[in-house]
Amino acid sequence: MVLVDIQNLRVQFHIGRDVVYALRGISMQIERGTRTAIVGESGSGKTVTATSMLRLLPPTARITEGRILFQGTDLLALDENELRRIRGSKICMVFQNAAAALNPLYPVGQQIADVYHHHNGGSKREAWQRAVEVLAATGIPHPEVRARNYPFEYSGGMAQRAMIAMALVCSPQLLIADEPTSGLDVTIQVQVLDLIQDVVERLNATLVLISHDISLVSAICNRVIVMYAGTVMEAGTAGQVLEHPANPYTIRLLECFAGTDGEEMPYIPGRVPDLREQWQGCCFAGRCPRAQDICWRESPALRQVEPGHYSSCHFS
Amino acid sequence: MTTAVANPKGASFTRPSLLRRLVDTNGFWRVAINFGVLLVFIGLGILAPVLPLQNPVKPSPMNTLQPPSAENWFGTDRDGMDIFSRTIHAIRTDFTLAISSVLIGIALGVPLGAISGYYGGLLDNILTRITEVFQGFPQILFGMAFIAAAGNTLTNVVLIVAFYNIPVYSKMVRSVVVPLRDVEFVQAARVAGNSSLRIVFRHIIPNALVPVFAQLPLSCAYAVQMIAGLSFIGLGVEIPKPEWGSMIQVGANYIVFGKWWLSVFPGLALFCSVWVLNNISDILKSLWTRRV
């Protein structure tokens, strides 16, 4: 059953006199119960996709086309009140820089309790207890003490756990985690990822994990969507995309992450195209080793390569 | 604005000219109008003695407190002197005094603050305490004392206002410089072998100028006020000499009698100058602040 259906979404940012075309007509479907990774590098549009789902875009953004259907309802057509009912209770988001996403003026436990109270009512004491419970569930030691601490007293990894706890307390159907491990030590990253997997299983929720690290997400996700320059390049199960990728960008990207046995480290020469421009043809044409004339003239559509596996390339 | 074709003669180290860059970032009209008005003011100020204006300091007892007319475009003041002519002649006084004193204040205050902030330690402590002493002085009293000691000249008036500005800019720059000490490009400059003094002047000060630009027009406006205050008590600019601040102050007494033109016209002139200076400071600031 399809939980989220994004159809031909186009998002622009108006910064000063420039227009940045961040999303250029992307479409994707998230099935219920799956753990989907949206993978991409800088400028790919992965974070914009996630924030669009919750309509949390900054005022400089304009959604010029497309629909985001959540359980059949178009999120883009809802008003603020209806959205607020969905945010936090049905869809929850864990942000990148946890310490910055928490309000520095209030104790962490209180922030979690407030969220619980807002969606479930009940007494303040109940809400507090629940807050302590979820903090414990995310592996934070001495949760009763920690609940009374302020965000600045938390380390990076702990702040991430607190954010996950906040998501946990709402029992959402969809959990979106936007680069939840960036800025954390690598040995802590694995812990946080395991925790997310744990939480999602417990809640029986659907996970959308945004990351730039394709090898990291393969550990816990069963579907992978690869984005580049505001376009979806490839989508499929983790096995399909990681083991026999169909899109040249994915192939090159995986090479960079996995490494080769040679002396030189693989890389993709060139740079991401300027998102303020609009172009004909494939966004990867300038850097693709297999680019031909048609790649510059015509933009490839997302086509099925094998059941459940899609690629946007003229030659896959 | 990058060109599609690489520079055929080989790369140059120069950029498009300053003017070109200002226009590109701010739009032609903004730059043209503001700089244009400023140039008009300066031009009028310089040319004032040779322009066909009425004598700004010649009293005309039969003609006092006349409203604007064909003869006196801005009317006459309590001594019968033509306000239009006085307003224009005052440009010379106000612009020179205000701007030069603020510029001296900046020229001394900025390096002081930067050195103080970068070196830290005992030097910083001493310099900060000294500037605090300066700031603690009530300016008018300081002005009176200074003039009593050093004589009632315009140069001294400039110095008084400059003294006031030194601690303002020194403190401002110091607060910007302290966090800059640890920023990576400053460390890179040290690794390259720059001496500390060179780092302060070449790397730190250019990056500390943004708040200075923002403050500059405000300082100029305040300088005009200070000069007016001093001339009101007879120090600095002697009474018949035209100067906006004193014109406004004297004219303020007559507004209640319905004679608005004494203050309004010099007031408008002051307002225009400060506004234009403000815009110009924003325009210049755009050279430093990056585009998003």
Next chain:
Amino acid sequence: MTADVVLSIQNAVKVFTMRRRSLKRVSMTAVDDVSLIVRRGETVGLVGESGSGKSTLGRAILRLLDLDGGKILFEGQEIQGLSEREFRPLRTKLQMVFQNPATSFNPAMTIGQTLVDAMCLSRHLTLKQKEQRALALLDQMELDERFVALYPYEMSGGQLQRVALARALAPGPDFIFLDEPTAALDMSIRGQIINLLLSLQRQSSLSFIFVSHDLRVIRYIAHYVYVMYLGQIVEAGPKHAVFETPRHPYTRALLAATLIGQAERGEMRRTGMLAGEVIQRTPDFAGCKLYGRCRYATERCAHEPQALRTVAPDHWVRCWRAEELAQSGWPAESGAAKEELPTGSQQTAV
């Protein structure tokens, strides 16, 4: 091939004291008795996470801060005691590349001006010659000449890091300290910098210390690897030894964390994980700094200071259980009553 030693650090110590709210002085040992050597034409990979002391070590080498103990010898000469004036002429030989391209360039200067400024000690060159050299360096870094007139904000991170490399090369150094130079870059462009470094090293016998927590990058660039944790070296050896037969639990944890996704590391991932967060130690703590996070810890680990010792020729480890654990194949459970660690729930601060 034992090339001569370019840089030698002997028993370096650096302690930071901070005054906390409670007015009590809290001291943190950033660098705790570190010794390492760098040979000519080789790269030493310095691996560790936050708090490991690797950046502090770099700043000490470049004399951006001073050590509290130990010696640093550059080409045989002690440099940590020199005054700034005495040390300055040596700055042409010792250079650094910083981590964050966004803040390591003066936003008020063009790239060309920055490069010329980097040659401020090369007084024998005229301005024209410096400009020529700047253009040549940009060319070497595969950057178009026209970049010389651009400001940093007009360039991408990958391009800026190549300029950072050009800036470090401008004075003609023998040694460059690279502090996580690729950490801020997309994975798909890191290779360009790494390969440039490799070819530079081949051409000019440059020596590098390359700091990174990402072992994927270290694998290509380093000849010899030092692994640091909380200011101490916990493992050191030639690259292949450390990657193929890691002997310290922390090294295994790093390998497991950064090499996820590779089939043969799957097993290591389950047994390699550390519990909890970094635990800062007070100076009176005498045991292993990894105690409390290490699944193989015993009571002995809490009390006995661990020394760096050899487990194989030129392969050093700071763990008394190294051989024993390696022989038993790094079991999932070990002698000390530490059960399968759930996600970080057993953090006990000392």
